[in-house]
Structure formats: C-alpha cells, structure tokens
Amino acid sequence: MASMNPNIRIFEDLNELSAAAADLWVESAREAVQERGRFLVALSGGGTPMNLYRLLAREPYRSRVDWSRTHVFWGDERCVPPDDPENSYGQAKQTFLDQVAIPAGNIHRVASDLEPAAAAEDYARRLSRFAESGLAFPRFDLVLLGMGEDGHTASLFPGSPVEVTTPTLAVTAHYQNRPANRVTLTPLVFNAARRIMFLAAGAAKADTLVHILKGDYNPSLYPAQRIRPANGQVIWMIDRAAAGKLSQER
Numbered sequence: 027m028a029s030m031n032p033n034i035r036i037f038e039d040l041n042e043l044s045a046a047a048a049d050l051w052v053e054s055a056r057e058a059v060q061e062r063g064r065f066l067v068a069l070s071g072g073g074t075p076m077n078l079y080r081l082l083a084r085e086p087y088r089s090r091v092d093w094s095r096t097h098v099f100w101g102d103e104r105c106v107p108p109d110d111p112e113n114s115y116g117q118a119k120q121t122f123l124d125q126v127a128i129p130a131g132n133i134h135r136v137a138s139d140l141e142p143a144a145a146a147e148d149y150a151r152r153l154s155r156f157a158e159s160g161l162a163f164p165r166f167d168l169v170l171l172g173m174g175e176d177g178h179t180a181s182l183f184p185g186s187p188v189e190v191t192t193p194t195l196a197v198t199a200h201y202q203n204r205p206a207n208r209v210t211l212t213p214l215v216f217n218a219a220r221r222i223m224f225l226a227a228g229a230a231k232a233d234t235l236v237h238i239l240k241g242d243y244n245p246s247l248y249p250a251q252r253i254r255p256a257n258g259q260v261i262w263m264i265d266r267a268a269a270g271k272l273s274q275e276r
C-alpha cells in the first residue's frame with residue numbers, strides 16, 4: 027500500500043518548530059470558532075510539546091485564542107494522579123492551562139486516578155457529549171501527536187491491535203521496561219479529526235521517521251502509520267535533526 031502523503035514542514039530547531047505550531051494552533055482555533063462556535067483540541071503528553079505549551083501561555087499567542095470557546099482533551103493519558111509529574115494533564119495545567127482564561131468546565135481530562143478500564147469508559151462518555159452527529163465522539167479541530175522512537179503515537183504501541191472499534195482504549199503495556207497504564211484515543215477518533223499536527227524533534231527519531239513517512243505500510247509495527255484521517259489534514263512538524271535521514275531519502 028502506498029504510504030500516506032502528509033504535509034512535512036522542517037524547522038531549524040525546536041524553538042522555531044514550536045512557534046510555527048503555536049501559529050497553527052491560533053489559526054485552527056480561529057477557523058473553528060468562526061465556523062462552528064468552538065474549538066476542540068486534543069493534547070499530547072511527552073516532552074516535545076512543552077515548548078509550544080509555554081508559548082501559548084504568553085503573548086503574542088495567549089490573547090489571540092478565544093479560550094472561553096476552547097475545549098481541551100487529551101489524545102492519551104498516563105493513569106497516575108494529576109499531580110504526578112508523569113501526568114499529561116498536570117503538565118499542561120502547569121505549563122499553560124493555569125495561565126490562560128480557559129473555564130475549568132472546558133478542560134476534559136482523563137480520570138487518571140481510576141484504573142485504566144474505568145478511566146477509558148468514563149472518557150468515552152465524556153467524548154460522547156461532544157459527539158458529531160452520526161458519531162459517538164467529536165471531530166477534533168486539532169489533534170497534537172508525538173512519535174516515540176519505536177514508532178508509537180499517543181498510547182498506540184507496536185504490536186497492539188490495529189483494528190479497533192471503540193473510541194477509547196485502556197492500555198496495559200510495558201514501555202521502556204516499565205509497566206504503562208494508560209488510556210488512549212483510538213484511530214477511529216484520530217482519523218475523524220480535521221487537522222492533526224505531529225511534533226517530532228531530535229536525531230534519535232530520524233530513523234523511525236523514515237520508516238513511518240517513506241517506508242512500507244506496517245501499522246502493527248509503526249503505529250504512527252495508523253493515523254490517516256479520512257477527511258482531514260496531517261502536518262508533520264519536524265526539526266532538522268529529526269529530519270536528518272529523511273532529506274537523504276528524498
């Protein structure tokens with residue numbers, strides 16, 4: 027099967043990448059509010075988006091977003107309490123949500139203090155309240171995703187089932203030799219999004235990016251390849267180090 031044909035943007039470093047991502051956030055929010063009266067965004071965890079989150083809390087970005095119409099969700103979450111440094115909601119809260127005028131009721135975190143199965147069910151119910159007609163979940167205006175060196179994205183890990191019929195999943199996997207209890211959205215939800223922005227930085231990701239973007243379609247081994255929205259745009263925001271092997275391939 028032919029590989030996807032995404033929009034790839036290469037930046038000098040993580041700072042440039044993050045500023046461009048913040049611009050795209052502002053643009054996506056403006057379009058969504060204008061067209062549909064609200065902006066639905068799904069955040070990712072991991073280290074790469076932290077720079078972007080810090081930018082959003084500051085000018086010139088902060089006042090360019092209508093936070094009262096912004097609803098924040100997570101593409102995946104680690105099942106630890108919100109004040110645990112590993113918790114993606116907690117990280118986003120500290121880096122920007124506490125510093126912008128977003129109503130508490132617009133922050134839709136995963137109930138990460140529950141067991142993964144219960145948290146996944148609870149999250150699915152929450153998503154259904156924002157459902158697009160005909161679907162059990164919303165069409166996100168913007169989804170942020172990262173990519174692990176093993177090709178995972180959100181908490182869709184290599185070897186996990188490719189065919190999934192529920193919007194959320196409880197994940198109990200071993201990741202980097204540690205048990206990982208997580209909740210993740212599934213490709214069903216990701217692939218209904220209007221826009222997906224992958225953020226990848228650093229030379230350690232260069233080889234995997236070649237497989238994902240230029241290699242054969244192998245969604246079991248490279249879960250990031252499962253992200254192929256039916257009716258939406260995928261943008262890869264990559265720094266020069268992560269793109270290192272890619273440019274040679276072109």
Ligand code: 6PG
Nearest residue numbers: 071072073074172173174179180
């Ligand atoms: C998480 C994310 C995960 C992440 C990638 C990349 O919370 O761990 O869901 O999919 O985006 O592992 O992480 P880095 O940005 O830290 O490289």
